[in-house]
Amino acid sequence: PVKVFPDKFSASKRVAHRIADIINFKSSKGENAVLGLATGQTPVEVYAELVRMHREEGLSFKNVITFNLDEYYPMNPTSAQSYVAFMKHHLFDHVDIRPENINIPDGTLNKDEIHDYCLKYENRITEAGGMDIQILGIGRTGHIGFNEPGSAPNSGTRLVTLDDLTRSDASREFGGKENVPTKAITMGIGTIFKAREIMLLAWNKKKAPIIKRAVEEKMSGDVPATYLQMSENVEFILDEDAASELT
Numbered sequence: 318p319v320k321v322f323p324d325k326f327s328a329s330k331r332v333a334h335r336i337a338d339i340i341n342f343k344s345s346k347g348e349n350a351v352l353g354l355a356t357g358q359t360p361v362e363v364y365a366e367l368v369r370m371h372r373e374e375g376l377s378f379k380n381v382i383t384f385n386l387d388e389y390y391p392m393n394p395t396s397a398q399s400y401v402a403f404m405k406h407h408l409f410d411h412v413d414i415r416p417e418n419i420n421i422p423d424g425t426l427n428k429d430e431i432h433d434y435c436l437k438y439e440n441r442i443t444e445a446g447g448m449d450i451q452i453l454g455i456g457r458t459g460h461i462g463f464n465e466p467g468s469a470p471n472s473g474t475r476l477v478t479l480d481d482l483t484r485s486d487a488s489r490e491f492g493g494k495e496n497v498p499t500k501a502i503t504m505g506i507g508t509i510f511k512a513r514e515i516m517l518l519a520w521n522k523k524k525a526p527i528i529k530r531a532v533e534e535k536m537s538g539d540v541p542a543t544y545l546q547m548s549e550n551v552e553f554i555l556d557e558d559a560a561s562e563l564t
């Protein structure tokens with residue numbers, strides 16, 4: 318289903334409140350909440366609202382385990398462009414999550430370590446019980462995580478090559494496209510489907526054409542986000558601009 322909100326702020330509040338409900342429900346049963354998290358511009362206000370709820374309403378992350386979708390490769394976690402730095406800046410440094418409960422793909426591995434690492438990442442997700450909720454953005458290529466066009470619906474966590482458009486869109490953060498890594502480690506589409514609930518978020522006119530394709534086009538690897546049409550447990554959370562080309 319598609320849900321359209323007047324703006325990204327009201328939409329982000331709705332998403333943050335759903336996440337908080339899951340955390341509180343799980344903790345009332347003495348269980349961990351397992352969150353699948355995204356980086357990029359789109360979820361920034363979601364994390365801001367979660368931080369506010371932690372500060373003002375006592376929302377605790379003590380029983381939360383997180384798995385991030387992806388990280389550039391190679392990437393040093395201390396680098397400003399790393400998704401580790403992003404997550405610390407927007408969420409982890411401001412809440413009471415246990416550092417050992419945070420999982421983000423490691424961008425510092427040697428090439429020959431990546432395959433085993435990815436299998437372990439996948440196993441850790443399974444051992445944690447799968448994600449209770451997975452938050453997604455969408456790239457203009459139709460990628461979710463960094464599953465670019467051509468990704469298989471049953472793909473697992475792996476090293477991938479970034480699409481040219483994806484690297485162009487990241488060029489500002491890196492001060493030039495030539496500085497954007499050509500690869501990334503990402504959860505697969507199959508990994509994302511381990512989540513019991515999925516919310517794909519998109520704001521702005523810039524995302525309107527790809528949202529139209531993701532929601533309305535026949536499912537195919539040309540637009541990986543179309544695979545989300547397979548599941549009943551997916552919500553497309555849009556602002557009016559991102560929804561503006563839907564028929």
Ligand code: F6R
Nearest residue numbers: 355356357358359454455456462
């Ligand atoms: C980020 C990720 C990507 C982004 C997508 C949109 O962890 O997996 O799929 O969600 O590239 O990025 P923004 O939100 O910056 O437009």
